[in-house]
Every structure is written in structure tokens, then in C-alpha cells.
Amino acid sequence: MSATRMEGHTAMKIRTWEYFIREAVASLRHNGLMSMASVSTVALSLLILGMFLIMVLNLNNLAVALESQVQISVYLQDNLSDRDMREVGTRITKLPGVTEVTFVTKDEALERFKERLGDQQSLLAALGDTNPLPYSFEVKVDKPERVKQVAQATGQMKGVENAKFGEKVVEQLFTLTKWIRIVGLILIVFLAMAALFIIANTIRITVFARRKEIGIMKYVGATNAFIRWPFLIEGMILGFGGALIAVLLLTKAYGLLAEQVYANLVFLPLIPQYPFLIHMSVLLLVVGTAIGALGSTISLNRFMKV
């Protein structure tokens, strides 16, 4: 606020910080039950925040992985000459972002179709000797965002019947993550408010229990910053403690999940534990501590007017 107060901050001695921390810890002990309730609420909120983070980021990761694997199938019109077909291939190759173009003959297409049908190949008997599958190109691109664009461009080329890619799955996945994100956000906001409220309340009780002491501190000329710090630290410890619990549980759970996935669902592209978990832990600890600081600031502003 003013220069005087800032000076107070920077000039504070190590002994003063020791005093602040001692006061904060003493107060935490004194309000054992409330402290525990605060820590648990923060832990629960951040646990859920963490779970949503893990879910959303992994689904996103999965969607991106799928999309990048997606190749575009460009089906050619019937009755094209070899030259026409080669020309289509050359034009596709020249499109921006295209990395690989493979020609698929009618025979190869049929072979693949048979493979996909597996033990239901008898269905093909009805076709007799005819092969209804067209000639096609399989096209790969450098970036998943390009898939749609390249598919559109090739679809409009002369001699091309149509161009397709597995957009449905990918788009559904993106939609799903979007919804999870929205639901998660709402839930997290509510829980963060609950955590904020309970921390503010804990600090209010502390402030009330120590109003006499605060009064005397004011009479003998303690600065507001000096009076506030122990309470601020108390709130931050509550927030950090809750976050720490959430982080430990989430890290452990993610480790177990990863084990299961690697053992049974190898194809699922789970985000690797490191550095993902470290980033998430840092984020949660910062958020928890911030909630604690904010909660006690709210309380101090309301109950410690000077």
C-alpha cells in the first residue's frame, strides 16, 4: 500500500520470521480440529482438481495421438487411366503438410477388406469375381490439425471420388474432453470456494481468539504487516498441507494406473509420469497455498480493520 509498509516487509529480520512461523504453528495446534477440517477440504478440492486434470490431459493426449495416426484415404473414380492416377498422386504429394502418399490397388484394397472381415469372409462370396473397391491413395500429414484441410483439398481434385478420414472418433473424443473440462471447472470452482470459505473461517476464529493480543500489538505500535503475517502464514500452511495430501494421493494413484495400463492396455497412450506429475504437483501446491493466503486475507480484511 504505502512505502512505509513496504519498508516494513523488506526490513524484517530472520528472528521476526521465526516468530511469525512459531505463532502460526502454535495457532494451528490450538485450533486442531478446525485446522484439520480446513486441510481436509483443501485436500479434497485439489484431489478432484487433480483428477480432472489427469483425465482431461490424458484424453486430450489420446485424441491428439489418434488424430496424428489418422491417414486420409483418397478414393479415385473408376475408369481413370494409369497416367491420370499418377497425376492425382503427384498433385497430392505437392499439397502442403503431406508427408507420405501410398498407392493402393484394387487388389490390395480387397485383401485388406478380407483381413478386416476375418471369419466373416464368406460374405464376399456373393461378389463372385468382381472387385467393387476403387483404386486409392493413403495420405499421411505432418500435423494432426492439417488432416481436415488436406482431406478437403484432395476431395475436390479432378479424378477423385471422395476423401475420408476417421474424423468421427477424434471429434467425439475432443467433444468429450470439452464436456469433462466444463463439468470439472464448475466442480472445481465450487470446491475452491468451499476451501476458501473454511480457511477464512478458521482464520476468523484464530483472529477472534487473539483479538486481545492484536489490540495490544496495535497499542504498542506493531505494523499491520507484522500483525497479519502469522495469520497469513497459518492460512498458507493449511492450504499447502491440503495440497500436499492431494499431491501424494494423486501421484500414488497415477503410478498404479500407469502400471495397469502398461501391463494390460499397452496401446493406450498414457502421459508419462515424469515430468507430468511434477508439473501437476507444483501447480496443485501453488494453488493450495494461494487458496490459503487468499482465505486468510479475506478474513483479516473483514475482522482486523485498523
Place this chain on the structure above:
Amino acid sequence: MIHMSGISKIYSNGSVALSDVSVGIEKGDFVFVVGPSGAGKSTFIKLIFREELPSSGKLTVNGRSVVDLLPAEVPYLRRGLGIVFQDYRLLPNKTVYENVAFAMEVIEAPRREIQKRVNHVLDLVGLRHKIRTYPTQLSGGEQQRVAIARAIVNSPMVVIADEPTGNLDPDTSWEIMKIFERINKVGTTIVMATHDKPVVDAMKKRVIAIEKGCIVRDQDGGAYGYED
């Protein structure tokens, strides 16, 4: 040291505690502020340490306008004042020593100086032998002596006291007054609101009498002047 000119204080509920008070208190003065209950004595004291702000008028302490202080500057005003209340206001969970040291700790005085000063002022009020005692184990007079020690431990220029002997018997009141007189002897200004007629009459100090928020008498070596 303390200068009021045209000071009025009207509380938010409309009660007029002081109206158009002008007075000057100089360094080394020993001033009794007397008057019937509700006259405005406590308000007079509270304005000096900016517990309350005047509704109008000018008030300077040590040359600085108290009204114009920023909230962040108020602690520095109070470091130059020692404040003593009728109800002692000691912390029950701290020892005598800790209660006095607390006033120095919260303004971040060096540890060695704290030790020296606390022992010195406890000597001054005659409680050096009780440093490990808790307030609840002390008599009222002893508790007030601890409060006085706390008020002077940061060497304030002015000690302001609101009925410091209000809860004490006459003999104990005298002991407390002796301490204030000793503090005054070394140059500390004393401003004391009081009801204690025998004390005021005997000590022959400057008396400022307030009635219904107005100064009705300001007299050196004066007497209490009321029969209440």
C-alpha cells in the same frame, strides 16, 4: 508535544464527546485530565493515540498532524507513546517478563536490547523479582505496574493513561502514582485521565477539567475540584 486546537468529537450516534477543545501540553508536563463521568476524558486520550479521529479541529503530536497520518503511519505514532488502561490489558498466557518484552518484540527491537530494557523497567516498577510470574498470580496493583513497565519499555516521549488507578485501592493507587512521578522526573510527559480526587489534590500537578466536552479549567498545581 501535544497540541489541540478547535477539536470536536461527535460520535456516529450523535453524542458530542468534545467540542471546540484547544490545549497545549509541553514536554515534561504532568497533566491530570479530570471531570465527571461522560465528560469526554477517555475521548481526549483516544484522540492522542488515534484510536479515534476528531470530527474537526487540529491535533499534532510531536509536531505531526495526527489527523493526516496514513493508516500505515499510525504504528509509528504509537511507538512514541506509552498507553496505560484501567484494566491493565496484560496477556494471561505470557509471564511478566514476556508481557513487557512483547512490546519490544513486535517492533522488532534487537534481542539484547530487549533483555536490557525489560529488566531495567521491571526494576523501575519494582517487579524484577516477579519476571516468571503470570498476571493472574499478581495483585491488581502489580498488574498495573507490569502494564506501566510495558508502556515505558520503548522509551516513549509521552505516557497517556486512562484511569490507571480506577480499579485500585487508595494505598495501591499511591504506589502507582509514585511510579508515574518517577517516570515524569526523567522528562517523560504524562497525560492521565482520572477520577482519583485525593491523588489529584495531593500531587499539585497541572489539572485540565472537562465538563460536557468543554475544558472548564486549566490550572497548574490545581486540585480536583469536584465532590463525586
